[in-house]
Amino acid sequence: MVITTVLNGRAGMPAFKDDINDADLAAILTYARTTWGNKGAAIKPTEVAAARAAARAEAKARGLQAH
Numbered sequence: 001m002v003i004t005t006v007l008n009g010r011a012g013m014p015a016f017k018d019d020i021n022d023a024d025l026a027a028i029l030t031y032a033r034t035t036w037g038n039k040g041a042a043i044k045p046t047e048v049a050a051a052r053a054a055a056r057a058e059a060k061a062r063g064l065q066a067h
């Protein structure tokens, strides 16, 4: 999912979870999904918060230390 990619990073892409808050990331992704002719749906700050919480819960379940 696009939200988790930006929160947690992937391959060569760094994680931004400590640097971009829910409202800002929602705005960034909504911008990317609605400009340059893109017709994606807007991303809400509540969706970013939910993805953040899910990633945290998953890391805890796997016994990974939060950082």
Ligand code: HEM
Residues within 6 Å of the ligand: 002, 005, 006, 010, 011, 012, 013, 014, 016, 028
């Ligand atoms: C807020 C800024 C950024 C956004 C919104 C963003 C968004 C994304 C997204 C959505 C993907 C996945 C594309 C796909 O699914 O095919 C991606 C992949 C990637 N991004 Fe970013 N990105 C950002 C900043 C950066 C920065 C600063 C770097 C490098 C320093 C970077 C490097 C990469 C790389 C290398 C990939 C490919 C990862 C892979 O092979 O799986 N991104 N980015």
